[in-house]
Amino acid sequence: MTAFLTSLIFVVLAEMGDKTQLLAMAFATRFKWQTVMWGVLAATIFNHLFAVIVGSYLTHFIPMSYIQIAAAISFIIFGLWTIRGDELNGEDKGCKYNPFWTVAIAFFIAEMGDKTQLATIALAAQFNSIIPVWLGTTTGMMVADAIGIIIGIVLGKRIPERAVKWFAAIIFILFGLFGLYEYLPGHYLTPVSVTGTLLAVLLSIFLVSRMSGDCDKEPQKSPQESK
DSSP states (O other), rough: HHHHHHHHHHHHHHHHOOOHHHHHHHHHHTHHHHHHHHHHHHHHHHHHHIIIIIHHHHHSSOOOHHHHHHHHHHHHHHHHHHHHHOOTTOSSSSSOHHHHHHHHHOOOOHHHHHHHHHHHHHHHHHHTOOOHHHHHHHHHHHHHHHHHHHHHHHHHHTTTTHHHHHHHHHHHHHHHHHHHHHHHHOOOOOOOHHHHHHHHHHHHHHHHHHHHHHOOOOOOOOOHHHH
């Protein structure tokens, strides 16, 4: 019980203001809160189980910096995907991607090399216990991300749908750029490479936004549908 409660409290505190909590907030502005919660739960269960069982051995084969760089690049891709993607309410019409898998995959990638995953590894080593730490960190993630989802629901009701989409996309892309800046070796971060990367991302955003015209043209809802 000590391992469970310690893991739960530690992760709730660590998750406050973390990128995965902000992702929960962003996804809640796009999809139904139930879908976001199930996606977060599925991703957290598998990611933290992975962290507890194999995570501590992974760096013997693949440097953690490589995993973190791959996750950062994936977030830029998710941001572009959000701009190009499906309707904001996640309904099965128009340009569609499965909301559950979108949330689950994004969260699984976000947790790779994140402080809560590393904390899970450390807690499992400290308590020499798998199940209590796994359940505690998973519960802690759900508590913290539920707070983000509630905030996202409030935001989603107050701002236009197109602004919601761009809000989520910008969060993804900023996380990706920050991750590249944080984890790439210093000799790669020259003024030329940084400027080139920013220009490439901005050009990609421009091209993808131009391509997303069909998805942004939503049909007019009848009074019955808008209720």
